[in-house]
Amino acid sequence: MTDETLNTLRQHIENLVESGEVEELQQVLAGLHPSDIADLFPRLGRLEQNFIWDLLPEEVTPDVLVELDEAFQEKVLDTLTEGEIGRLIDDMESDDAADVVGALDEEKAQKVLNTLDLEARREMRALLAYEEDTAGGIMALEVAAVRETDNVDQAIHRLREFHETEGVEDIYTVYVVDNDGVLKGAVSLRQLILAKPEVPVRDLMEPNVISVDTSTDQEEVATLVRKYDLLSIPVVDDHHRLMGRITVDDVVDVMAEEAEEDLSIIAGTGEENPGETSALRTSRERLPWLLTGLLGGLVSAVVLQHFQESLLQVIALAFFVPVITAMGGNTGIQSSSIVVRGLATGEIGLGDLLPRIWKELRVALLNGLALGLVLATIVALWLQQPHLGILIGLILLLNILIATVLGATVPIILKRLDFDPALSMGPFVTTANDIIGLLIYLGLTATFLSLQ
Amino acid sequence: MTDETLNTLRQHIENLVESGEVEELQQVLAGLHPSDIADLFPRLGRLEQNFIWDLLPEEVTPDVLVELDEAFQEKVLDTLTEGEIGRLIDDMESDDAADVVGALDEEKAQKVLNTLDLEARREMRALLAYEEDTAGGIMALEVAAVRETDNVDQAIHRLREFHETEGVEDIYTVYVVDNDGVLKGAVSLRQLILAKPEVPVRDLMEPNVISVDTSTDQEEVATLVRKYDLLSIPVVDDHHRLMGRITVDDVVDVMAEEAEEDLSIIAGTGEENPGETSALRTSRERLPWLLTGLLGGLVSAVVLQHFQESLLQVIALAFFVPVITAMGGNTGIQSSSIVVRGLATGEIGLGDLLPRIWKELRVALLNGLALGLVLATIVALWLQQPHLGILIGLILLLNILIATVLGATVPIILKRLDFDPALSMGPFVTTANDIIGLLIYLGLTATFLSLQ
Known part of the structure; x- marks a missing residue:
């Protein structure tokens, strides 16, 4: 939609609420997912929220509650009694129910x-005891076994019973367990329907069923x-006993x-929600990262002050401060992002530290040489000081090498x-990259100036 | 794994290839997904790649080919004749087959x-004619209707026929069409199995089936x-005729x-693959963004040169260049990332430009006041020049306001x-943010200095 x-x-709904057309409103709601x-x-x-909530058919309210944004879920839960919430979660799948209970205060x-x-x-x-971001934390207990x-x-008889008691609509795969509940295999509904009634499930x-542990990370x-x-x-648990199942629609949510x-870690926006309307709350989510940035910038300021003699001597050195810090940042983020992606997909393993550094070093050398050459030429022509140009170009190369290795x-x-x-x-x-870049840049140029 | x-x-495989133990090797391969x-x-x-490829059971090769990384898929395709590729894609689902053909040169x-x-x-x-990132580009034509x-x-008779001719294992949902192929509804396998044979499907x-157009963006x-x-x-197509279906496993890949x-756009790594081993190719993917950064940095250098008089007069102004550029970048990325996330999930719409700016402005005002106050105090105490402190604090506030609005x-x-x-x-x-930040910073401080 x-x-x-x-x-x-x-x-439309606001108009209906205002004119009190309850029946029409019920019809509109019935047609909505x-x-x-x-x-x-x-x-x-x-006003409209309360009005609508009371009009919702009983079987729909749990589904709506589950789909609500966290902030609004909390608001709705606040208005409900414990008994009402209990009845609502009784109609949910266990993983959704645990999420709702987990959102309440103790x-x-x-x-x-x-x-x-x-x-x-x-x-x-049992469900609430698992860490939120693990397989145990996102699994549902309703598993067809x-x-x-x-x-x-x-x-088939067992499945029919399961379907009736648990009311689960979607049986994705049927798992096979032994008498101790240990996972032994899987069988599809189609296979069960097509096979002769007296064939043992074991056959x-x-x-070979791919399974995860309750403590496996959701990623x-x-x-x-x-x-x-x-x-x-x-x-499964430590003894390979079947504890629950995670369906693909939950995995889609996890992804x-x-x-x-x-994205929020990269940008430093905390747990902020795009739908959040309170400026104060948003500001509070973002401020810690900005303060970190401000303090980092002030460290850079201290570095610059330390080298003010060189800056006064050759003011042109100040011109290239943004170039040096920006290029360190850019190259560092490039190698970081490739490694972050590789780690997420498994293409890069935890043991790949040395080969990865070697690969990134070669890339950094190629890019650093190209960019260093461009910068050296421009600086030499601009300032009419070839020595300074070569020096700044070499520093850029060095800075790119270090930022790339750190990034990887x-x-x-x-x-x-x-x-x-x-x-x-x-x-x-x-x-941190900015500060290291500045130290290299000003340290080396100052040394060079003192040697002249 | x-x-x-x-x-x-x-x-293990390298050893087996070396000692030529073909049978053992075949057994190992048969046990692998x-x-x-x-x-x-x-x-x-x-050597091992070729050896293994020839040993793979015929029914497994298409599956392996589909799962290969793009770079390696190309390498394998290069070694195969057109006839061999034709036979391979004949055994694939149409969406995978189209991807393989799409990877070949014309x-x-x-x-x-x-x-x-x-x-x-x-x-x-027909499949190749659709844009790669649209529903048409990722759909499979094998749809149970x-x-x-x-x-x-x-x-049920029709479905059995479909299963036999197309060889499709997973029938997720059965779609219902009229005589012109227009999508009319959906019915689950379970409903069909449980219903009486003479009941019309229409009943x-x-x-109400949620469908997408062939041109709908995959996101x-x-x-x-x-x-x-x-x-x-x-x-469906423009006339709501059923053209194909997209299954959740393909959606997981899309996500x-x-x-x-x-991530690659944010970091500027182009289409680089984490598994890519050629430093030269990687370097080429990353260089364009770095050159952009370098040129941007040089524009900053020009800005700084333009204000070199002020810098020489009050060298302390140079100290705060990294603070000003970094803070503009940080706040801009925060508001950008929230909007990017909101646009992706639909929580922010294309019509939300003004309310979004208003929200971000209020956040920026709160954060800008807090951070500006901190910076003003520190600068005033450090440089013993309260006026300069207040000025730089105000500039930070202004810079944060502008960067936030731009970011949103x-x-x-x-x-x-x-x-x-x-x-x-x-x-x-x-x-761009860096350059704007510098212009504001140096422009205003220079004006202030000239007024003194």
Whole structure:
């Protein structure tokens, strides 16, 4: 639904609310996908929101709640009682339910959990115990599993039962477990339907199933699903027991989330949401990075002050400060971004530090020579001082070499230390690059001037 | 498969090739997923590559070829005759086949097409005619469709026929068309299996199907699939006739590709591949952006030269050049990245230019006041010149306001002009930001000095 359609719809709904045409409003809502209702929600006033929420068919409210932006989800949850929230999450898949409970403050979450039956409460607690960004944190517990000792008839019976009790519509793959719940293989619905009823499941199943551990990072889950074109991936515990499954639609969300996270790390915008309307909250998200940048810039200022003698002696040295800092930043970000991408797709491994540096060094040498030559020529002609031109050109080459090596190593080191490698492209490292570049530039030119 | 496993496997394979143990080698290969063979390929020498390629079972080679990195795919295609390529793509899904043909040079592509039968050739030509980044460019033609006038029995019969002739394993959703091929609705396999044979498909189908046009941008396709949790999305032409379908696994690839593209645009690394080993080719991808940066830096140098009188008069002005340029860059990238993200997810629309500027202006005012105050205080205390401190603080505020507004508007304007909004975070705009920042800084301080 485009932006325009949403706005037209918003106006239509506002008119209907104002004139109190409840039936017409119900009809409009019935024709909308829960995702669209969730998109519409932030555009409406408080009055319309409450009005609409009460009119939503009971079976649609959980879907709308799940699709709402985090900020608006919180607002809606605030207006609901613990009992109401309990009934809502009872109709959700376990992973969505855990997300909702996880968004509540501890006390309210506890009260909501207490409204659930014992089994559901136990499940929720187990899910909430996993780290948010791991396979355990994003998996759903509703997984269609049959025993390896079942025959096809028994297996289909088991699936029908599962479908009825859990109410799950989409059975992507049927997993096969032994008596201890250990994952043994997988079988497709099609195979089960086509096979003779008395054939043991064990004979049909594919025994090599790609699975992940509950502690596997969600980004790695996404890489596996992408690489092997999977519709769903089973999650197992330390004893290889089947704990849950992650479906491709959740992986799609993970990928979008990771891409957004990378972008926000690079730009230093924190967890800011594009839909956020409060300038104060936005300002607070961005300010820490800007302060880092300001302090870094002030360190640069100190470096420049330290070399003020040289600057006064040859004011032309100041002209090329932006060239030197910008080129270090540009080349550093290029090699960082390639390594960050390679690490994300697995094309670059954690052991590739030395070969990667070697590769980047050769690239930096080629680019540094080309760019250094251009700069040296321009500076020599401009200032009519060939020596200074050659010197500044050589410094550019050196600066590019160092920035490139730093750019290639920092992400790998960050990843080894379990930080997000995208950090290496953020304001912090860019600022560090500026300072190193300035030190090289002014240090070497000052030495050169003192030798003259 | 981890990096380490791949390396162990590589060694094992090299040993087997050397000792000529063909049978053992065949066994190893049979146990590997085509994706893993493709991952292994770039790690092997030319000799091993050829050896393995010939040993691969015939039904596996197309899958391996599809999964290969573009660079290696080209190398393999170079060694094959047109007839061989023709036979390979005959066993692929149409979207993969079109990608392979699209990777060939025109003459060879023509020859390969001539080895196909008339129908396949016609299909390939049609697919190749679509823009690469559109729904038409990524769709597959193998779509399971039944007629709205069919009853369930006829529909199932039609699907079985489709399965046999096309050899497609995964039927995600069954689409319903009228006699002219116009998309009318969708029905799930489960519904067809559970319904009575004589029920018309028309009575079962869901008539509201989310579809895309052949010219829809692939990023928008991904947004829709993500938003509505779809497993596949139908592609229609101008007359709403069903042309093909895009499955979620292709969407996952699109999302990864788009995220990589954004990153490469931001960093200015062109179409460089992390697995690329040639330093010369890498250097060529990166150099254009660096040259842009160098020229931008030289424009900054000209600006600085223009103000050399002021610089010589108050050398301290030079100290704060990195602060001013860096802060403009930082704030500009923050507002750009939020807008780029919002445009990608649809949270920010093309009509949101003015409200967005207003929001960013308020954020910039808050951040600019805070940062300006910090800088003013530090400069005043450091240089013992309160007037200069206040002036530089005010200039920082102004610079942040301008950079923020530019950062928020440029992506929306780029998107309106049909360019990738991520361009606004790249080296080009960052450099422009530097120059504007310098002009403001030196222009205003020079005016102030001349007034003293």
